[in-house]
Amino acid sequence: MENISNIRYGALPSNSPYIKPFRMVYVQDGITKDADLLKVHDSVCIIIYNRTTKKLIFVRQFRPAVYYAAVRESGSETDDNVDATKYPPKLGITLELCAGIVDKDLPLKEIAREEMLEECGFNISSDRLEEVMTYRSGIDSTGAAQTMFYCEVTDDDRVAAGGGVDGEMIDVVELPIDEVENMVKPGAKNVSSPGFLLGVLWFLCNKKPQ
């Protein structure tokens, strides 16, 4: 996963499949305002707890956005090319909940079930998924809804190694609870999203075995 090279930045092409920006104009209390937004899919994510190993199951991915931001913080904002030996790719590797976008006309639980199989290799029936909560990601620019689920699995539910489909490079990791607790301790610095930490803290407050 960390074998990354030839990093360079350029202009956004007009046909980007990832980012579809547009402008919204409106009048609020008589004042004309505008906002530039992005059209993105809604998504689901799943907190997975393995009762056999007593560990939480997460995924790791190289995230270009996080790498870019970490490199910029190191003072290399203006470079078009980035030296991957000076700024190691692990700066951009995030720990995440198993997750996926809602790009099919299926119930959210079914989409979550598919992601658990594709990314993490666990084959469960969707009625084993417990809905945690729904919120709005990216309130500045996307407003997309994300629904969080919780699922307990055992080693018997594992039917494949996981790792994603269609060229995704995803590592599945299992972490013990004491390691996970460090992520939400005072002053913790996380290379993870607030949604990930919300899931971790929700587990610790509601599902942690006594």
Next chain:
Amino acid sequence: MENISNIRYGALPSNSPYIKPFRMVYVQDGITKDADLLKVHDSVCIIIYNRTTKKLIFVRQFRPAVYYAAVRESGSETDDNVDATKYPPKLGITLELCAGIVDKDLPLKEIAREEMLEECGFNISSDRLEEVMTYRSGIDSTGAAQTMFYCEVTDDDRVAAGGGVDGEMIDVVELPIDEVENMVKPGAKNVSSPGFLLGVLWFLCNKKPQ
């Protein structure tokens, strides 16, 4: 705040002050990949608890991105103009932590202190801010860091009404703890970000008065 009209969508102008997209190209394990990203500022946010009223202090704002997403979910994706009587503006009003971007060369605690004054009207010294944790917002597209703080205030610390500066329209709201607990109950549907809910849950798990 909800007096909103003349809503329309259009193309992103090339000089958008909000969204600065660009493409990153890289090679991972021999495969050339690309990602389209946005350059945004890092930010801070503050969980504020008022010991006098025993309430949490939040802000409410109209968020065009959330409004757009809510309207789209109602099936109106292709309209260039949106009927604000059919889709009430409150669909886009979010509950948030007091927050601000890091656009000055100041310590993060000082920026958080200024936001508490500008948005919520509380004047405190920055040594009263407790660092909660740091994470990466928008791991898909921005990777920007957000640092969360906690601060307890009393009514004596209030020196102004708050509401923001430079034409910001921000309502300050105080909510009792039992109302806040509903936001993280099973199946809760929130018009709020995961970072907001992380702050709420962190407060309930760590600071809620017994």
